[in-house]
Amino acid sequence: MASEFAKPLSAFGFLTALEDPQHGFFGGYLVLSDLGRPLEFHCSTPVLPNEAQKILYGPTLRPYVLGEIIGQTLVSKGQLAVQAVITDLDEILTLALFRDEPVLCLDSKETTSADQTPVVSAPTLAMGDHRLFGSSTCTWQAEQLQAALAPLCSHVDLSEPFQRIREAIREAQRISQHPAEQQHDHSAAA
Amino acid sequence: MTTPQPPDSQPNTRRDPVVRSVYNDQLNLAPPTNLPFDWLLEPPAAVTVPLETITVKTTGYVFPEGAACLVPVSQPASEFTPPPPQPSLAPSPSAGHSTAIAAETVDYVSLNLESCTRVRPPQDVVKLEDRLLYLLQPPLERVFANESLSFPFQPFPYQLDGIAFLYPRNEAVIADEMGLGKTMQAIVAMRLLAHQGQARRILLVCPKPLVTNWQREIALWAPELPVAVVDGKQSRRQWLWENVDSGVLLSNYESLLRDREAAASAPFDLVIIDESQRIKNRLSATNQAVCSIPRRRSWALTGTPIENSVEDLVGIFQFVSPGCLRPQMKVSTIRSAVKDHVVRRTKDQVLTELPPKLFRDADLALSPEQQQAYQLAEEQGIVRLHEMKRELTIQHVFELVLRLKQICNFDPATGVSAKADRLEADLEECAASGRKAIVFSQWVHSIELLHERLQRFGPLQYHGKVPPKRRDHVLDQFRNDPDRHVLLMSYGAGSVGLNLQFAGYVFLFDRWWNPAVEDQAINRAHRIGAAGPVTVTRFLCSGTIEERINTVLEEKRELFNSVFDPASPTSPASKLGLSREDIFGLFQLQFPDAAA
Incomplete structure (x- = not known):
């Protein structure tokens, strides 16, 4: 869909997912202006792999579900072209195989555990206090991306939009699961 | 998914000659001739497990600012026109009515960006798209920084919470304990709305002795907002009510009462009433004058939303959210009805560092x-009250109380x-x-x-x-x-x-x-x-x-x-x-x- 429109001056996609043991993975994709204001948002219904998929995909299950299934679906729903897609889950980097936009992962304590160290050969770039890295197969130019991300980083802490997405996913789930509750809240306030 | 069959129920592919023949043909294998045994192994038992394609349903919205960025491909990217800048409330050259009180000389500071105060949607925002738009906004600290708004002092976290509470609400009461900075919270929220073009014409009503205090505080916390004080001769007041179409009109309750018709002649984007206990009597002329002002947002500030009875709150809510409270409602019902409209913090809760x-x-x-003197007055007074019998009124008792208190x-x-x-x-x-x-x-x-x-x-x-x-x-x-x-x-x-x-x-x-x-x-x-x-x-x-x-x-x-x-x-x-x-x-x- 994004291809139907010209590229806006500066828009950046933020993609992440929430994992719920009962319902599976909920994805959320937020497009921000370089001032950090929300332009567009998409979230998914929960995706719960079945037992066969868990067995057969093994360790590749999460990259498959998060990057290939949820990530690809959400980003393709976006109507605004973005300069880059940033995620805080390194499994989502598989999205880079299916999209033209650069896909970067925010290197944080949450994503970088001992067994999930970023691939050494992956390109990295530093933006203020944050470090971003791509997949080992990505082809983006660090200098160009750094220049493109600079205006965003002067207005937004790169780890912060993911909090917004998680809150929005929870809200969307709350409303869709308990529409009566919302109605009740409204009538109580009125 | 196909349920696996028990082994006995499956065709024996290893023994079945037809299957064996097909197997050989498909693999295109020719049996070697010099082996001392039959080289063709029996094929293993197979279970077919078709993998379902995972489908994902999505919900999504393009918000107004994003919609403004959508440009059809026929228009070259270089001709992209950014969304119009947010309207500004900067004083216009014609704003000669402004009454300026200079702020004391202070060094303005930007907000500390390490804290993160979120704006949450009020309960009466029902549409998911609208609720998400609130939740997806940047933290308040970033919004101020991006608008290049600085402040004379670093607000306390609870004050930022108060601003985040007011900002999305059309109907709100700040009922913080006295001394916690209700004035500042209201001014900063008002300032933000003004900068974002959501509030252009604002009315602020306060008790007369506090008018200069408000002028001073606005000059300190929102120095760029033009303020016009409604005072002076009737002709001047009339002109102000009718001609000030941007900035803050600052009136006291008495002026508003006198000019109630002129005040109600044009709508306001925001009306703030300070010391809102002044309208606690819902039948009073002041209450009716305040409630008659056409407005989009109604905010009330008070440290004492209840002075005598819960009916006081009913009077205030007649302005804030008409119909939300009714006379004679139970306390528990009132509590739940006002929950999303009222924020109240006490010093004990938020100012742990305030001196005792x-x-x-x-x-x-x-x-x-x-x-x-006291004994004499009381004895005589009580005797007189008893003598009055059915003519006794509350006024008579009050007079005695006052007399004794004076002694x-x-x-x-x-x-x-x-x-x-x-x-x-x-x-x-x-x-x-x-x-x-x-x-x-x-x-x-x-x-x-x-x-x-x-x-x-x-x-x-x-x-x-x-x-x-x-x-x-x-x-x-x-x-x-x-x-x-x-x-x-x-x-x-x-x-x-x-x-x-x-x-x-x-x-x-x-x-x-x-x-x-x-x-x-x-x-x-x-x-x-x-x-x-x-x-x-x-x-x-x-x-x-x-x-x-x-x-x-x-x-x-x-x-x-x-x-x-x-x-x-x-x-x-x-x-x-x-x-x-x-x-x-x-x-x-x-x-x-x-x-x-």
């Missing part, structure tokens, strides 16, 4: 002269006063330490007597008889003149809105009818910026009407807590405020109807 407030109850015995202050014949003696002694200590004190009384007459008696402490007076134009000067003198140690104030004129945090002592020379007004008075000194502990001395003549009234005041405190503190037990309706029965009960009298 120390209470001293000075229980005094009347002087012999006062005792004699507790000063003996009318001699001017002797046990309270004044004690006050004088306390002020010696206060003045010796170079500190300042505020003395509150219900009566101007008592204040004038004290003024004569306390001359060596350089007393100043602030009450209804002091012309409004002189009042700011009085406060300046009290603030800046080291020889002025005492400010004598009436509850009516000085209990709300003033910042006197440099005073370390507060004396309640006599007690007001409800504790909320007393709290307001105390918090003139005990508020943000207080340099040290504030000592509050409450004078009470034991064995008198003052003691009996004090009992009723304690019951009112319980009522307040029952609405705003869910942990407190609900007070029974019989304890609401100083009822007719309460007043008659002060003298063990029965209300005539009840007796009949």
